Amino acid sequence: MARRAEPVGAAVGIGAAAVVAALILGALLAVFLRAEAGAGLGPADWAAVRFTVLQAALSAGVSVTLAVPVARALARRRFPGRRWLIALMGAPFILPVIVAVLGLLTVFGRGGWVSHLLGWAGLPPLQIYGLHGVVLAHVFFNLPLAVRLILQGWQEIPAERFRLAAQLGAGPREVRRLLEYPMLARVAPGALAVIFAICLTSFAVALTLGGGPKATTVELAIYQAFRFDFDLGRAAMLSVIQIVLTCAAALVAVRAARRDSPGGGLDRPIRRWDATGRGARVWDTGLIGLAALFLLLPLAAVVLRGAAGVVDLPGVVWLAALISVLVAAISTGLLLVLALPMAAAVAVGRRAGMEIAGLLGLAASPLVIGTGLFIVINPVADPFALALPVTALVNAVMALPFALRILVPRAVQVVERYGRLGASLDLRGWNFARIVLLPRMRAQIGFAAGLGAALSMGDLGVIALFADPEHATLPLQIYRLMGSYRMEAAAGAALLLLALSMGAFWALDRGGRWHAEA
Template identity: 60%
Template sequence: MARRAVAVIETPRWPGRIAVALVLVVLFGPLVAVVWRAEGIAALSRADVSAIRFTVWQAFASALISIGFAIPVARALARRRFRGRQALITLLGVPFLLPVIVAILGLLAVFGRAGILNELLAAIGLPDVSIYGAHGVILAHVFFNLPLAVRLILQGWVAIPSERFHLAASLNAPIWQVLEKPMLRNVLPGAFVVIFLICLTSFAVALTLGGGPRATTIELAIYQAFRLSFDLAGAATLTLVQLAICAGVALLAFVITAPDAMGRGLDRVVARWDGSVWTDAAWIGAAALFLLVPLIMVVLRGLPGLLDLPPSVWGAAARSVMIAIVSAGLTLALALALALRGGGWMMIIGTLPMAFSGLVLGTGLFLIAFPLVNPTRLALPVTALVNSLMALPFVLRVLAPAVAQVETQFGPLAGALGLRWWARVRIVILPRLRRPLGFGGGIAAALSMGDLGVITLFSNGGASTLPHEMYRLMGAYQMEAAAGAALVLVTLSLGLFWLFDQGGRTDADA
């Protein structure tokens, strides 16, 4: 009787099991702690319902505007070739890695009360505008997520085989109808859901630009219930509501995929003849202006502020760098373990942190630590732990395809040579993952450097991070010093990303 074939396990499986257990414990343990310590949940107040409604509405509006703006920008970049194009695409991606609090300061320099826009309006006799409120929250979310939307949609455009364009031209068929619209129907739902989810769990944006009764998000309401009134039941209720919404959206993001309906071509670059060059240039210029001017203002206003930095900023900067390095290392270890284990369940586990918010995890960990130790002593380790989980979905998306590609290319040869377990990982896989490991580590370090979430719960000022210190300076109306701290923060964030990325490229296999 024939026996059923059994798959041979070629790489160690226990690191993947440990990673799964750690992710599940750190995600669901704090949630259980919040509900248990609250001794039940409370009824939603009118303010809570308003916060839930505003959170969903602003996330939908932010994602819709980001996608709507990104479509013509990505289309223009896809069909135009010009000097500096790749550098421009790289620069347009900087806001996604930029610390939130720094980007907000840059937006205030452009759209704030004393910003460039209001100065121009005053010069022509028009009333000024305010960035604070719902429109400011949406503006900031579009600033952060437009680069992500452009990259996601641009990948769809680049993936269309050049032979399809030649065929459409020979048949005199409309390219938009036969090629571009079908591609967008595949790509847009997934991109929209991912950006919607990011905006749904945003905290720092609502803390600095919202906060009023009509511009309070669930994250901000949880923070207020826990930090200001210590209403555990209210915080638990809002936590469960947010988790339900995020879990549903995260599941939708996992289910909605972009099938490859275009087939494969010969990887040739096609010279596009359709569309107006001036229209494409206008869209690219508008996106560059919107994204790069706030960054330039951060540099210009930050240089004079370097002279007014208090000593506490440098201590906070050192702590932030330490947290970022530890967080990046833990993220890489978890992502690599899950990627080596492989399979759909590993991707689901690695995507789970997108259904949680760092603030919710921090609240639960605070409640767990409170009876045992002074939570302020755990501010830095907890911040590093939560930051590592928040970056896990992004890093896993970088590593998992790279591991699968290495196994496809070199797995049969490694099996023929008898390379299994750690020898297979050490000799075959890791040397060919230097680039994605460096890039993923850079993403994790940059995201951790700019986090302003968990530290607001645990820190009492003695163990502050650089984003928290910058927020305190802004709250004390020391805007020049805050601008200097912002320049230090963005320099360290992008510097860490560059160091990790370059470290992955050094002597790496092509």
């Protein structure tokens, strides 16, 4: 669309993208400059690097290996509640990490449900702390993601190919060799690389389940160098290593995601004649049931255990809940202030710069950005006094890539459909946005706001660097309760956090869809 016919200006969006780029690149530059003054890394730091790569590789490998048969079972079966089960696969993404960890401890911990069953059988209890605990938590979070990615690959195989295989008399072995294995060769490496990149930036999981110096990730080492040793040079050098690892993994993920299309079809429902046997049905049902149990048991544990502790929560928990709601509200507001003009700028053709700025939030971890902001703020102000605003700002930037993925397609659609009509009626700028664009994006705005609020509510990242004992968010307060072995109070606080996170997501998403135009 020609610039003179643009219904909304791109200047505000370009300015928002420039602010995001300046924030992230400025923090990273401060880290790089400070790293030059570092005295070097010790054996413990290099051990953290090795452990980070090891746990990420194991977590990604186990997640994808388990996801393949579960995705195959979901692709082959139709049953009541299937759509809801697949939708449930997205719940761990917005589930607060500390809540999930507490649920996993209740189920798989030394005093958990599984250990009690093993005790009745005369077997020793499970040991969840250490490498295996970190991998278990990462599999809980990333197995649903891997299933969704690989299931999409199965659904992309045209139904006509399965029909042709049945007409030619191909059995299950031939279907696997000719149709399924080639698809997995295209899809699985990308899923593996994406999950590996996600697990590289593990902080809260390693903080709660690491179990000691032998199970320390780079993110956790940055936190320890910053919080306990106040060695900014060492924290900066570890941040540089973290950036290199994350960027390398992201590059591999992007390259692995470039795959050839399996070809087009007539969009007919897929029927699997190779999976009609009784044995195949029992196998698929068992796999789907086990996967659902693995996802639902920790959530049920949080609800059941937290119900007893929520009535006697100490006052500090309620104060932390209030702080978390305040931080989430500020973060959500900042997110929309940045994301909406950037989405509008993309809709009128300023795509490249907006996408680069949006992806910067995935290039560096929150702790790396937090370290850089501390280095920048420290000479002119007390960073600990600005803990809550900095946390809200970083949470907004971290959620920005996801918000743009939600907002941009709808913004482009609205501008393409109504842009010329608005220009002919002299509706431009804020008037077009107020009368045409924003009302037709209410559903997407609500979804993005709900996602941003839930992610901010459950974040245990930058606040762990800056917080003081009097100003803790709810995730940090839960971690402190767990550290002091007040597990009943921690369980009640976790249930409260779960309710606040899911409630914020539901309320904002529902509010956006209420009376929203299709």
